Amino acid sequence: MRERSLRRANWYRHVLAVNAPAALACWLTAGGSLTARLKAHADAFRVQVLHQHAAQCLADEAAALGTHRAGRVWEREVLLRCDNTPVVFAHTVVPMSADASDWPLFSALGDRSLGTTLFGDPMVARGPLEYARLRGSHPLARRARAALSANGIALPDERLLYARRCLYRRRQGTLLVTEVFLPRVAALVPKTSNTR
């Protein structure tokens, strides 16, 4: 039982439940597209695709996706980079049972931001945000650390990571986006549009 609990997180509807540092709370609760917000805090924004392939959905995702058990999904994982610094590890899953017409742009996204396809489509309904504090043993914390390590950035196993997730619906399809906020996001400052 303990092993299972290490792989799951408690997901809350209110951000206060995860007791995030103030500098992260504003990112966790920001409305609209995260991509757009990150672009406003950087001269250069980039999506580094880590993989997009068939996978098993995580233990604490099946219920959120509306699938009755941890079934097979299309999984996309990326690092979002501001001025080449990784600031978000994002994990998106779509049940394999989804019809191709539910998410027509998902499979061919490449290094374009998923957000640009979700927020521009009037057929997409966005659910409420949920928040979690991920222990080092959570699969997404492990993967975020591994992605950073592959880019020469060390993150201690014991470092708690704060995440949010949101379920999107389009036609009969569901798509679950989880964003794990990396420590360096707290150092971002808005870019002033006018140059003095």
Ligand SMILES: C=C(O[C@@H]1C=C(C(=O)O)C=C[C@H]1O)C(=O)O
């Ligand atoms: C949902 C959005 O798309 C972002 C881009 C993602 C991608 O390209 O895989 C994944 C999660 C998001 O942080 C957004 O911009 O809000």
